[in-house]
Amino acid sequence: MLNFFKKNQNKDIQTDANKASLKDRLSKSKRRLGDGLSSILIGKKQIDDELLDELEILMISSDIGIQTTDKIIESVRKKASRKELKDGDSLYQLIKIELEELLVHNNLLEPVSDSTFVILVVGINGAGKTTTIGKLAKSFQSQGKTVMLAAGDTFRAAAVEQLQIWGERNNISVVAQKTGADAASVVYDAYQSATAKKIDVLIADTAGRLHTQDNLMQELEKIKRVLKKHNENTPHETMLVIDGSSGQNALQQAKEFHKSIKLSGITVTKLDGTAKGGVLFAISDALNLPIRFIGVGEAIDDLKPFDAEEFVNALFD
Ligand SMILES: Nc1nc2c(ncn2[C@@H]2O[C@H](COP(=O)(O)OP(=O)(O)OP(=O)(O)O)[C@@H](O)[C@H]2O)c(=O)[nH]1
Ligand SMILES: [Mg+2]
Structure with missing residues (x-):
């Protein structure tokens, strides 16, 4: 995550290498x-x-x-x-x-809502959550939407600070509290601020966790509960980010997270550099959930809205 934010602090210029086809x-x-x-x-x-x-x-x-x-x-x-x-x-x-x-599900995530559209991002450590949030925020911003981030990963000081620095540089507000704060309270603060400011999209980061860590899974449930208390439609999207290079483990994680907190979409990262991309078929079939985005590199433009036909053609043609 640090690398991504450092690399993208001042430049969003794509190098030739980054322009490689899907x-x-x-x-x-x-x-x-x-x-x-x-x-x-x-x-x-x-x-x-x-x-x-x-x-x-x-x-x-x-x-x-x-x-x-x-x-x-x-x-x-x-x-x-x-x-x-x-x-x-x-x-x-x-x-x-x-x-x-x-x-083929309803793969496209269109952040359209009467009030702020809320995306809660979850997953295990190092899956690519924060990087994906950075990429998504820039992408929504370039579509003319206003974006706010909630620093719901309150575990590590570095996680909060990096998100804040990145937000400042990219003109995206980040709502954060100090390390160790209650993640649900951070997300709710951010939600209030976002709705007051009529922000189009709020994306909430969370700390990495394993589905076996009951207390941490309950923390995610709490975030959802607190949001729902104020607007039952939120979060509009509960998105699991998984590392595609972990193959069948990614499938297992997706099943377990879905069982615990009911997901609405999945983003699969790190599909560059792995031969395990076939796992998307397994996940989509087993969970009957849309794949929203795929990560195919570390640069800011390397998050692609998922298109089933394009993906299959890239693998077969
Ligand atoms: N090659 C490649 N690397 C990626 C991709 N997405 C994320 N990464 C890298 O994966 C590493 C971890 O990404 P983070 O975004 O920090 O992951 P995280 O889920 O927020 O991790 P925690 O906050 O520790 O739980 C970083 O070095 C990213 O640059 C991708 O699509 N391709
Ligand atoms: Mg993170």
């Missing part, structure tokens, strides 16, 4: 999943059990997860036995379509 950023996952599937399937004349077994192994090893893989393989088997699939090429196209369908 396909380049996702190249490791593309190599494993898209290229892997194509090497197994393309040019195959016959779809037999051996080929389906190979396909299953590849999908599981691409982090699509056992359950989601089973579901797709079963559907493929049915189609193959009904002779609806003539060869490996048509199977490749079918897998691509079925995978894309898993990702």
Whole structure:
């Protein structure tokens, strides 16, 4: 987080390296999943059990997860036995379509509300919450929206200070209290200030935590409870940020956080530099929740609104 804020203090200029296409950023996952599937399937004349077994192994090893893989393989088997699939090429196209369908929810997060739109950001340590908040804040600001941040990570002095410094430099107000303060009180203060000032979007940062840390999970519930007491529609978005490079652990985290505090959307970071991008299919399928954004690098423009078709094309074409 510190690096991101330091690197972006005065410049939001993209270097050439940062302008790499989504396909380049996702190249490791593309190599494993898209290229892997194509090497197994393309040019195959016959779809037999051996080929389906190979396909299953590849999908599981691409982090699509056992359950989601089973579901797709079963559907493929049915189609193959009904002779609806003539060869490996048509199977490749079918897998691509079925995978894309898993990702389609109402993915776009549009911060529209009568009053301030509130986004509560949660996740484990180091997942990329604060970085994502910085990127999101700049993106909303560039869309002409007014943004305020709540420094709800009250655990570390550095966390509060960095957010404040970054806010000052970027003309984004940050509501904070001292280290150790009650996170729910910080978020509520910020909410009051944001509504009074008619701010469009309030984004609340929180400290990293594991779902097994009951007291910390209760703190998140408290933040939600306090907000709801004053406006039952808030937070409009409870967004989990997960590190995509943690693969199946990311899936597990998403399930556990959703069980505890009911999420409304997920952002997956660090998809640059990992071959585990297939986990998005597993998460989207298992939780039936929209993927909102994907992080594909450390620079400010490296957070992309998630588009299922674009993502699948980047992995397959
Ligand atoms: N390569 C890459 N790095 C990222 C991405 N998103 C975040 N990071 C890096 O991940 C590290 C951790 O990010 P933070 O935003 O501090 O994570 P956090 O969830 O706020 O962490 P805590 O506050 O400690 O819980 C930083 O070094 C970020 O630059 C991404 O999409 N790609
Ligand atoms: Mg943080």
